[in-house]
Amino acid sequence: MKQSLNKAAGHVPVLTPKQDKKRWNMKRNYPLHIMLIPAVIFTLVFAYVPLLGIVMAFQDFKPWLGFSNSPWIGWSNFEFMFERQDSKQVIMNTLVISAAKIVAGLIAPITFALLLNEIRQVGFKRTLQTLVYLPHFMSWVILGGILIDVLSPQGGLLNRFITSAFGIEPIFFLGDGDWFRVTIILSDIWKEFGFSTIVFLAALSSVNPSLYEAAEIDGAGRWKQTLHVTLPAIMPITIVVGTLSLGNILNAGFDQIFNLYNPLVYDKGDIIDTFVYRVAILSGEMSFGTAVGLFKSVIAFILILTSYRLAYKYANYRIF
Incomplete structure (x- = not known):
């Protein structure tokens, strides 16, 4: 008024x-x-x-x-997804490769951050950091071509070294299913662990120096200080990174596997994303490929919600 x-x-x-x-x-x-x-x-x-x-x-x-x-068929595509043997194998491959990447992707950067934190020469430390960061900024198209040449059983650098040093037959790293999984996991660690180290180095820089001084007065050496001071101090950020990684349990790395795999390793190396690409795009089964992709998205959404809940419960981390 x-x-x-x-x-x-x-x-x-x-x-x-x-x-x-x-x-x-x-x-x-x-x-x-x-x-x-x-x-x-x-x-x-x-x-x-x-x-x-x-x-x-x-x-x-x-x-x-x-x-x-187009005719409606209800849940038939989803029922067919669980009836196909290759669908079950693809889901299992995705879980195995992704879980191994998550675990190794935590252990490697934490270990490297602890070792890097012990270096006192600033120039050498920064140079080493830069070198291990570089692979993160390279695409899997480039790295895939490099790995195919290096790991080739016909004159590849690694196989030539193995043959000359140990006298064993060349290993078909990208043609044998078991070796393919190992290669995928190790190459992913090599590419990403340097960049992932940044988070843990930041956590290490926030540790109170007086805790180390108190531990040293009590007679603790470097190993005891790491075990009883450093690791407990970075445990919250480790829990956060680990729980948030659960949301990516169904993302085993399409770019990497697509550039490295071949029909010889479909039984051990084919994941949901590459399977959807081959079925929906190359074979023309668009409805079935969409059903598989939708199934993955729903599960990933549930896992993301769960991981954020766990991060808030155990590390008091929240976005909103």
């Missing part, structure tokens, strides 16, 4: 300090909001509009009939 009388009398409404501050913030940040528009459009077009294609999982989709005219 008062505002209506002010308007009728020609008075300019007086803003409260809170409203004035909000308007000032909007004026100050409007260029940032404008810069955000292309990213929002890009996300809508490439992340949300394609979600309409989920209906293919419940149809016998035919491209010439489209979404509206």
Whole structure:
């Protein structure tokens, strides 16, 4: 009523300090909001509009009939997914490879961070950090070509070394299923452990130096200090990284495996993402491929929610 009388009398409404501050913030940040528009459009077009294609999982989709005219078959694609033997094998491969990557992806950077933290020569320490970070910034297209040449049984660098040093036959690292899994896991660790070390180095830098001084006075050596001071201090961030990794348990690394695998290792190296690519894109079974992808997305969503809950419960970590 008062505002209506002010308007009728020609008075300019007086803003409260809170409203004035909000308007000032909007004026100050409007260029940032404008810069955000292309990213929002890009996300809508490439992340949300394609979600309409989920209906293919419940149809016998035919491209010439489209979404509206393709026959609906309900849950048949999902039932067929669990009946196919190769689907079960693909899920198992994904879980094995992904779980091994998560475990090794925690052990390797923590170990390297502890060792790097003991180096006192700053120049050597920074040089070593830079060298181990570099593979992270290289794509698997490049690294895949390098690994194929290095691991080749016909004159590959590693096989030539094995043959000359130990006198054994060349190993087909990328053609034998068991060796392929080992190669995938170790090459992923080599590529990513340097960059993952950053998190643990930051955690180590926040450890109170007085704790080490107290431990040294009590007669603890470097090993005892690491065991009773360093590891407990970085345990919260370790729990956070480990639990959040659970959300990626079904992401075993499409780029890496796609650039390294071949039909000889499908039984041990084929994962959900590469399976969907071959079935949906190459074989044309779009409905079945969509059903497999939707199944993976739902499970991954549940795991992400669970991992954030665990991170909040055991490490008091939360985003919102």
